[in-house]
Amino acid sequence: MASGQFFDPLVALRVAPLVSSTCTLLFAWDQHFFLSLFNDTSELRKKSAPMLKPYFNTFFSRGVFFVLGFIAVSTSTGISNLYSQPAALKSQGTYWWYAAGAALSAGHLLYVPAVAPHVKALAEAEDDDDVNGILDEWLKANWLRMVTVDLGAWLAFGVGALSTLRV
Template identity: 35%
Template sequence: MASGLFFDPLTLLRVAPLVTSTASIVIAGDSHVFLSALVSLKQQRAKVNEVVPRYFEAFFWSALPSIFITYGVSITFGLVNSYSRFHAASWNWYAAGSALAFAHFAFVPKIMWKVKDAIDAKEDPNGGGVNAIQGWLDVHHVRTALVDIPAWACFLVATVKALKSI
């Protein structure tokens, strides 16, 4: 009884996919900012090529747990909300958001080679690291536009509809 006064677990359940998909969008935006900055340094291309392989390797491996956590929670709680079918107007939005969040991982076969290229690039002025990062960004932008932002939008609509019914 006291928990309902300060904290409503049902509201948390309804909002959780929106919060975690928002975190996913923030991570995607940060990735764009950090890596696009390297690619945009045209006058410093030789220096960037020297540091890109180790920078991207550290960047990639440190970001991976956040990706799995945010998408995992979004998918899981989106499915829990959709299977509960508590409100006819929102359960299908949760299901769509979960499907789109899961579709993020459908890009793994395409992006894994870009990751390998960036990490395996030679650490020298003509090493190709900048081109590898640009290849990763190209896939990243498409994935963000096709699945990440639409997943967030579905969770937003689902949350608004669900909270209206509580």
């Protein structure tokens, strides 16, 4: 089995960052889609306001570990690819795609200063605070992060994996 006939560890390594960055991108999209439903209409905004703080606190405290896990896997397997037969990746023109994917995956964390104030504001919101407005700001930051670093990492790893494996 170590022969690679049934399982090739190098193929798994080449594909791993694509799989984990897909998870990151889908999680970001799901966050945007499902949380934006609370603010879809003025009637929904009014009805959702009382439950947004407890919902978001539970949602965020559970989800942050998944997101950080996916980012860690994407970044670490992207970097591992750079050290596993780098000459082969360079000859196939995919070395820099894996490097870009790893950098963009780690770049997700560069958005923490833009997102953290909104997370804190939602977590500490008082009854008279506009929680829907705070959520709107979080959704904007989440969208920007998703379409820049999350989508960018996914595209880079996709090009890298598909070009390397010649699928």
